[in-house]
Each structure stands twice: as C-alpha cells, then as structure tokens.
Amino acid sequence: MTAKHRRLLILGEGFSHDPHYGKTMRGIIRYGPDPVVAILDSARAGETHEGIPVVGTVADALRFDPTVAVVGVATQGGRFPPAWRELLKSSIAEGLDVESGLHEFVSEDSELVALASRHGVELRDLRRPPIGLSVPTGANLEVDAKIVLTVGSDCAIGKKTVAVELDLEARRRGLESVFVPTGQTGIAIAGWGIAVDAVVADFLAGAAERLVVEGAERGGKLLFVEGQGSLVHPLYSGVTLGLVHGSAPHAFVLCHVPGSTEIEGCPGHPIPPLPDLVELHERMSLPARRAKVVAIALNTSGLDDDAAREAIAAAEAETGRPADDPVRFGSGPMLDSILARL
Amino acid sequence: MTAKHRRLLILGEGFSHDPHYGKTMRGIIRYGPDPVVAILDSARAGETHEGIPVVGTVADALRFDPTVAVVGVATQGGRFPPAWRELLKSSIAEGLDVESGLHEFVSEDSELVALASRHGVELRDLRRPPIGLSVPTGANLEVDAKIVLTVGSDCAIGKKTVAVELDLEARRRGLESVFVPTGQTGIAIAGWGIAVDAVVADFLAGAAERLVVEGAERGGKLLFVEGQGSLVHPLYSGVTLGLVHGSAPHAFVLCHVPGSTEIEGCPGHPIPPLPDLVELHERMSLPARRAKVVAIALNTSGLDDDAAREAIAAAEAETGRPADDPVRFGSGPMLDSILARL
Numbered sequence: 001m002t003a004k005h006r007r008l009l010i011l012g013e014g015f016s017h018d019p020h021y022g023k024t025m026r027g028i029i030r031y032g033p034d035p036v037v038a039i040l041d042s043a044r045a046g047e048t049h050e051g052i053p054v055v056g057t058v059a060d061a062l063r064f065d066p067t068v069a070v071v072g073v074a075t076q077g078g079r080f081p082p083a084w085r086e087l088l089k090s091s092i093a094e095g096l097d098v099e100s101g102l103h104e105f106v107s108e109d110s111e112l113v114a115l116a117s118r119h120g121v122e123l124r125d126l127r128r129p130p131i132g133l134s135v136p137t138g139a140n141l142e143v144d145a146k147i148v149l150t151v152g153s154d155c156a157i158g159k160k161t162v163a164v165e166l167d168l169e170a171r172r173r174g175l176e177s178v179f180v181p182t183g184q185t186g187i188a189i190a191g192w193g194i195a196v197d198a199v200v201a202d203f204l205a206g207a208a209e210r211l212v213v214e215g216a217e218r219g220g221k222l223l224f225v226e227g228q229g230s231l232v233h234p235l236y237s238g239v240t241l242g243l244v245h246g247s248a249p250h251a252f253v254l255c256h257v258p259g260s261t262e263i264e265g266c267p268g269h270p271i272p273p274l275p276d277l278v279e280l281h282e283r284m285s286l287p288a289r290r291a292k293v294v295a296i297a298l299n300t301s302g303l304d305d306d307a308a309r310e311a312i313a314a315a316e317a318e319t320g321r322p323a324d325d326p327v328r329f330g331s332g333p334m335l336d337s338i339l340a341r342l
Numbered sequence: 343m344t345a346k347h348r349r350l351l352i353l354g355e356g357f358s359h360d361p362h363y364g365k366t367m368r369g370i371i372r373y374g375p376d377p378v379v380a381i382l383d384s385a386r387a388g389e390t391h392e393g394i395p396v397v398g399t400v401a402d403a404l405r406f407d408p409t410v411a412v413v414g415v416a417t418q419g420g421r422f423p424p425a426w427r428e429l430l431k432s433s434i435a436e437g438l439d440v441e442s443g444l445h446e447f448v449s450e451d452s453e454l455v456a457l458a459s460r461h462g463v464e465l466r467d468l469r470r471p472p473i474g475l476s477v478p479t480g481a482n483l484e485v486d487a488k489i490v491l492t493v494g495s496d497c498a499i500g501k502k503t504v505a506v507e508l509d510l511e512a513r514r515r516g517l518e519s520v521f522v523p524t525g526q527t528g529i530a531i532a533g534w535g536i537a538v539d540a541v542v543a544d545f546l547a548g549a550a551e552r553l554v555v556e557g558a559e560r561g562g563k564l565l566f567v568e569g570q571g572s573l574v575h576p577l578y579s580g581v582t583l584g585l586v587h588g589s590a591p592h593a594f595v596l597c598h599v600p601g602s603t604e605i606e607g608c609p610g611h612p613i614p615p616l617p618d619l620v621e622l623h624e625r626m627s628l629p630a631r632r633a634k635v636v637a638i639a640l641n642t643s644g645l646d647d648d649a650a651r652e653a654i655a656a657a658e659a660e661t662g663r664p665a666d667d668p669v670r671f672g673s674g675p676m677l678d679s680i681l682a683r684l
Contacts, residue, residue: 077476078544103542134419135577138608200445201546202420202539204580231583234628235477238546238584245579266480268630283622286576288610 006034009058009066009096011087015073016041016049020156020264024101025072027185031164037064039072040087058090070188071100074156076235076265078103078127078198092116092123101126101184103198126184127195133203133210140209140248141289143223145178145216146342149247150227150297151281152255153271154263155236158299159227159255160186162326166253166338167224169331178220180211182243186226192218196246197228197239204239208246222342225249231280234269245286251294251342252281253334254321258298258311278319294341295334296323348376351400351408351438353429357415358383358391362498362606366443367414369527373506379406381414382429400432412530413442416498418577418607420445420469420540434458434465443468443526445540468526469537475545475552482551482590483631485565487520487558488684491589492569492639493623494597495613496605497578500641500669501569501597502528507673508595508680509566515677520562522553524585528568534560538588539570539581546581550588564684567591573622576611587628593636593684594623595676596663600640600653620661636683637676638665 010028015021016039029036029050038053038061045056055061058069069091075081080088080102088106091098092115100106100123107113107123116123148166150159163179164186170177179186181193192214199207208225215223225247229236254277263269272280278293285291296315300308308325315323322337352370357363358381371378371392380395380403387398397403400411411433417423422430422444430448433440434457442448442465449455449465458465490508492501505521506528512519521528523535534556541549550567557565567589571578596619605611614622620635627633638657642650650667657665664679 077548079476103544134421141610197542197544199543200539201541201543201581201584202445202578204543205577206419231626232629234587234630235547236544237587238580238582239543240580241573241583242543242580245576268483270629272629280625284573287574287612287614288576 005067007065007067008032008034008036009061009064009069009091010036010039010072011069011091012039012041012072013084013087014041014043014081016044016054021073021075023156024074024185024188027160028070028072028188031189033191037066058087058094058096062094066096069096069098071098071102074184075102080104088112089115092119092121095119095121097122097124099124099126099188101188101195103127126187127198129199129207130194133199133207135203135206136209136246139213140246143212143216145212145221145223147212147223147225147247147249148251148253148338149225149244149249150253150255151240151244152227152230153232153277154230154257154260155233156264157255157257158297158327162253162255162297163224163226164189165326165331166335169335170222176219176221178215178218178223180215180223180225182208182211182226182228196243197236201238204242205246208243209248212247227255231284232272232277233263234266241284244284248286248289249291250289251338252291253295253297253338254278254281254293255297255299256315258300258303258315274315274318278321292341293321295337296321297334298323298325300325300328347409349407349409350374350376350378351403351406351411351433352378352381352414353411353433354381354383354414355426355429356383356385356423358386358396363415363417365498366416366527366530369502370412370414370530373531375533379408400429400436400438404436408438411438411440413440413444416526417444422446430454431457434461434463437461437463439464439466441466441468441530443530443537445469468529469540471541471549472536475541475549477545477548478551478588481555482588485554485558487554487563487565489554489565489567489589489591490593490595490680491567491586491591492595492597493582493586494569494572495574495619496572496599496602497575498606499597499599500639504595504597504639504668505566505568506531507668508677511673511677512564518561518563520557520560520565522557522565522567524550524553524568524570538585539578543580546584547588550585551590554589569597573626574614574619575605576608583626586626590628590631591633592631593680594633595637595639595680596620596623596635597639597641598657600642600645600657616657616660620663634683635663637679638663639676640665640667642667642670
C-alpha cells in the first residue's frame, strides 16, 4: 500500500467538511505517505481544502493525474450511500484503483469487480480481516514493549491522531516507537494493521493481541495503539472493551472534547464526567495488567487559545492527571508525562 | 430447524464429558425440540449418557436412524479439531445433514460442500450472521417488553440455561415470555436467533438490538436474553459489553459458580468478588437505561445440597440480592424475585 507513485484522489462526496464522517480524509491528508492530488466533493467543486483542489467529478480530477481513488468517509454502519455506487464506477472506469475502509466490501461487489477486471484496476478493502484470526493466547502479556492505548469519551474525537502524534514525537527523539493501527484510516496511514471493528466479534481481543505482537516484531519497544469507540458508546462499546483487553496496555491516554456531555449522534446517551471516565477505564483494564490513565488529551479545536488553556487546567484539576492538547500545543510535554509514568 | 422427524446424532468426539466444551451437547439434549438418538464419542462407545446411547463411529449410529449430525462441541476459537473433518465427511457420506455452531463454517468448506451435494444433504451453520446487520438505531429502548439479560463471572457457567429455565417457568405461569437466543446452542434450542459472537464486531450491539426487537415481535412482553462471555473475561469481554448495551436490559441476572476465583482456562486472570461484579454490571449498563442485578444465579452443581444452600445464603449476605440455584432448586422463586423488581 505504500508503493511509489501512488497519487490519491480522495472521494469525500458530501462529507469533506464533516468533522465526524470526514475523519478518514483528514487522517490521510495529514499523516498518509502518499500525496493527495485532489478531493472529490461536488458541493465544494472549485474550492481548495488545506491547499488541495476540490473537484466535482472523477473526470474533473484526471488533470491532477491520480492513480488511486480512496473512499475518504466513514459512514455509520460502514455502508455506501446509494449515490456512491456511481462515483466508484466512474473511478474504476477512469482507470483508478479503488481503496475503501467501509464494512461493505468493494472487492465483494460483483458489478464493481467485473468493471475493475475490464479496466485492469484493483479494488482493495482496508477493513477486510486477515485470515486465521482467533482468540488471544496470552502473548499480549508477553510482548517486550510498553503499550499505550488511546481511549476516549466518544468516537471521532482524536484517538488515532493522538496516537500518531505521540509516535511521531517519540521517533523524532530516536525512541523505538511504533504506531499500531486498529482502524481503516490508521491502516491507510501506516500501511499495515487490522480494523478490529470488522473482525468476527469473538476474535476482537485476539486481533488486538495480534496487533501488539506485530508492533513489537516491527521493532517497537514503545507501542502507541490507536483506540476505537468508547466504553460508554451505546453503539461501539464492545469493540472498545475487546481492544482494551486484547491489546493489554500498560497505560491509557484518555481523549475528550471539553464540554461535551452527550455521545454525538445519540441523544439521551450522556458522557460521564472526566473523573468517572478515568476511574472507569482503570477499573476495566485487565486485572492481570492494571493500566492507569497517564494523560488526558483534550481536543480543543472548537476553542480559542485562552479557553483551550483553561480547559486543560480544569481537566488537570478535576482528574489529577496531566492534560494537554497535543495536536494544538505539540505532543512533547504529553510524551514526557507518559514516559515518566510507564 | 424444527421440522418434524428430525432425529439427532450429536457429534461429541472427545468432549461429551467436558463441562465446558460439551455445553452445546448438553443444552440440546436438555432443551432442544428434537430427539437425540445417539451421541458419538469414540472413547465412550457402548456407554449411555443421560439414557442416550454413545457410539464410536457414524456407521455405528445408523441403527438409531438419525437424520441430522449436530456438532455438539464449542471449541475455543470455534475451529474444528483436525480429526473432526473425517467425522463430518462420514456423516455426510452416510446421508446425514450437518448442523454446526462453530466459527469455521461447514457451508463454506469446498470439500464438504461438494460431498454434501453428491449425497444430497444440507450443511447448516448456526453461527452464520444474517445479512443486513448494522449499528443500533435506538429501537432497543422502544421495545414494548421487559428485558432481562443473564450475565456472569465466566463462560460456560449457565447463562443460557438460567435464561431458558426462567422463560420456561414464566410460560408455565401463562406469561407472554420469550427466550432470546444469542449463541449457537440457544439457536439450536429455539430455532431462531443470532450468534452475536459471530457478527462483524461493529454490529454487535446492532445484532443484540435486532434480537430484542424480534423477541417482542414474537409476542414477548418479558424477554429472557441469553448472555455471552463475561465483562471480566480477557478473551470475550467485548462480545459481552456489546450485548449488554445493545440488548438494553431492564435487569440483570448474574450467574456465578460459588468459590471460583479465576477465569477458566486463563491462569492469572482473577474473577472479582461477587459484590464487585454486581456493581460493575450496574455501572456498565446504559446510562439511558440503568439496570440492576435483581438476582444471583449460582451454579452449585459441584456442591452437595447443604453446601449449595450455604453458598446461596452467603451470596445473598454478600450482595444483598436474592440468590438461588434455579436449575437445582427450581426457577419459581427466582422468577418471583425478578418479577417483583422489574
């Protein structure tokens, strides 16, 4: 997935501005190894997004010479909105490989497969689980590395970004650090990984175990594992707990958006106060490897600088843990906090 | 699955005596709608098991005129031990349909499929998820029924059995009760259901929601939902939490084996004390529908009558909740306790 000369067209139709469903696009633009040459979102055609031209059709994008069309959205339930079929067909017909991280596999869609074969392009599903998964064997507790898992109060609030930033900072310092991807965007960024939310439910913890074992095999003495969902999310909590137990972290970094009190998209489902979340995660960690929340990562993107600093101070006061926004203010201080507590 | 004239040969090779891996066999014998005419377990050939003849080969079983060979074991990881392939092939070659609840699907094994086609028999996978699953929609909170979920301190300690017994007792009393199956044995018993441990992990809670909606559609005003795994199980906790949140119970029945302090098969992974387990489940219930543990169901099968009664009294004293062994002493008193607290 990291071959040279890959030039990406990101399909963001309808979602390129969306803070939640556009998270795959943003992750790939910010951290991916391949250049993003255009973004498709017809309502924004002619604009630019972080300096990248936005186009209205696949044909419009061809002058930027893309080689791969990447599905840049993360829909609820992981299915394609109906209008997307035409976009995928256009991409294939224009000779682009298609890469998707949805649960609905492009490589199992007979119409798309036939079209891809006719046009000599590849269809790749980032969320397709590897074969041979099973339950954990106990190898997670024997991995020769310190494991840090990002967790959070909701979906789409920065768990992947925080893990990526901490890993980048650790590697800048010369530490043997590896980012461990557990979802479609992380896989697109790192070129390996398993989308743990797409495996057979019984093998959730087993997939997480396999990932930390592989992180160590890739040379990691320090593993930053991308978290998924939230223990308090009414839709995705099972994935979260399987990942918490299977990845057997030594420490948690708890991600949160200051002021948020309700799960996004789930009216009536509250987010508990930060101190409760800290205690809940520590309590739910494996008794065989108790993990502490060693830092609070706040996503302060909705606040001005003063308010962001106030929110950080308040989180520290409330929880007694170091807090910061590692994306806004740099991940160095948070990495220091974590290393001091591992 | 409940057609007339089904006569079952249970394939229990190597496991028919095993308290854990033989649980599918025991559930089908005790609660299934179809007669079990023989059990295959070569090491015990010639014996009887609960009055049922044990045979050494499929050919030996034919004099009992079976029509379906049912895989009666629940292996860790849900795969077939290698020697089982021959058993399945013999069953097919002798003209028996094959029904399996393992994760490794018989209906996707090209050799078995070809053989089944040649012999005109069917291969059925009880754990195959239905199509069209997705995340919960909120319908779980709108089901017009009282939902009781069995949970537990470990796997294979009676969560399904307790749910079945409570449902039977409720129906004996004329209540509109439905047992909601969430695993392969429950499905074999009830003839419907979804094995929530076999669905795509993201759809765990969605599958659980669909099951309680269907339970109400089947006429249930009182739903006894079969629990899976344990919140404190290092292998299967994700499935458990997805089921807890997706089925949105009004009450829990907590199953436990008195005296057990470690997860079976997982040395070093402790089971917390009962009062901690009670509090943990109540805390992990959906904030939008808080659920209490309304009864403790002890599996006292390893104790004599006096010790069983002592264990029950101790559990009541420790937790302040009514406790009983509904299999040993009848499920009437426990149902009374539950109904008084719903």
